[in-house]
Amino acid sequence: MSEIDDYSAQVLDVVDSIPAGQVMSYGDIAEYLGAGGPRQVGRVLSRYGGGAPWWRVIHADGTPAEGHETRALEHYLAEGTPLRSAAPPVRVNMRQAQYIPPGE
C-alpha cells in the first residue's frame, strides 16, 4: 500500500479541517503551511484528493478544479457554500467562503 509524504499529509490535514460551506485557495494552503506553492498543493490533491474534500480547495478566482466543476457544484449546493455563480463558470464567493484556519 502506498504511504504519503509528510507534506502531502499536512495538505490533506488542512483540507480536512475546512468546515462545510467554506473553502480555501491553493495558494492560501501553501502559504499557511509555509512550504511549496499552489502547484504542489494541487499536485497532492490530484494524487490523494480522493480521500479528502478536494472541492473545498479552489483557485484564487473562486473557480473549482478544472474538469470537476460539476462534481464540485453538487457539493457546494449540498453544503450551502456561498456561490457567486451557480452556473458555469462556477464561482464561489471567496469573500464569504474563504476559511482562515487558527494560527494565521
Added chain:
DNA sequence: GCAATGACTGGTA
C-alpha cells in the same frame, strides 16, 4: 543536469 509539465497566481490588455 536540463527541459517539460502541472487540480496555480497576479498583473496587464
Added chain:
DNA sequence: TTACCAGCCATTG
C-alpha cells in the same frame, strides 16, 4: 468579464 503572459516550485523524463 475574458484572454494572454511571466513567475513560482516540485516532480518527471
